[in-house]
Amino acid sequence: MAYNIDVYDKGGKVVSKFALDEAIFDDALVNKDLIHEYYLLQMSNARLNIAKTKGRGEIHGSGRKIYKQKGTGWARAGDKHSPIRRWGWVAFGPRGVENYAKSMNKKARRLALNSIITLKAKAGELMGLKDITLTAPKTKDAQAILKNIWIATKKVLFVIPTTKDENVLKSFRNLPKVKYLSVDYLNPADLMSYHTVLFLESALASLNK
Numbered sequence: 720m721a722y723n724i725d726v727y728d729k730g731g732k733v734v735s736k737f738a739l740d741e742a743i744f745d746d747a748l749v750n751k752d753l754i755h756e757y758y759l760l761q762m763s764n765a766r767l768n769i770a771k772t773k774g775r776g777e778i779h780g781s782g783r784k785i786y787k788q789k790g791t792g793w794a795r796a797g798d799k800h801s802p803i804r805r806w807g808w809v810a811f812g813p814r815g816v817e818n819y820a821k822s823m824n825k826k827a828r829r830l831a832l833n834s835i836i837t838l839k840a841k842a843g844e845l846m847g848l849k850d851i852t853l854t855a856p857k858t859k860d861a862q863a864i865l866k867n868i869w870i871a872t873k874k875v876l877f878v879i880p881t882t883k884d885e886n887v888l889k890s891f892r893n894l895p896k897v898k899y900l901s902v903d904y905l906n907p908a909d910l911m912s913y914h915t916v917l918f919l920e921s922a923l924a925s926l927n928k
């Protein structure tokens with residue numbers, strides 16, 4: 720099925736339509752398993768390896784035996800560093816050297832990203848905005864544009880071309896429900912986290928490439 724994205728001007732009028740390439744964005748090519756794999760890759764590679772527990776040699780205090788071996792009726796115990804005792808070392812705990820990095824080939828990542836965009840297009844969650852210029856950074860102007868195209872109350876991922884217009888960026892970045900992202904950095908987490916994906920018209924051309 721062919722998908723078209725409505726391109727609006729800043730007044731809220733549809734001025735054109737952008738056709739997604741059927742050879743790339745097709746329902747038959749959607750692979751949800753790859754989407755899941757790519758999402759896990761992104762989350763794992765962004766994970767900070769900061770969890771660490773103390774080993775036996777890192778516990779401070781005396782190493783003497785707590786009580787005598789025999790005659791107490793209690794279990795034979797060593798020193799207070801034992802992992803079964805409070806303030807002891809942690810057996811099999813994280814050591815801060817674990818590697819959570821995952822890998823995925825470029826072709827699979829591209830197919831996963833195309834699958835997400837296809838699903839977003841099918842759900843009607845992709846929109847285009849004719850390239851705009853602002854004389855000065857004004858959040859009020861950005862808010863008015865979103866209001867005109869009926870998405871002012873939604874979470875919006877604002878996708879811009881590689882070349883950035885500072886006035887446009889500064890106008891949109893202060894909106895609490897809007898995140899801007901270069902088209903070269905589209906990723907599963909952002910695409911799936913935002914209800915609506917708004918492309919500047921010049922960024923749309925990169926999709927079919």
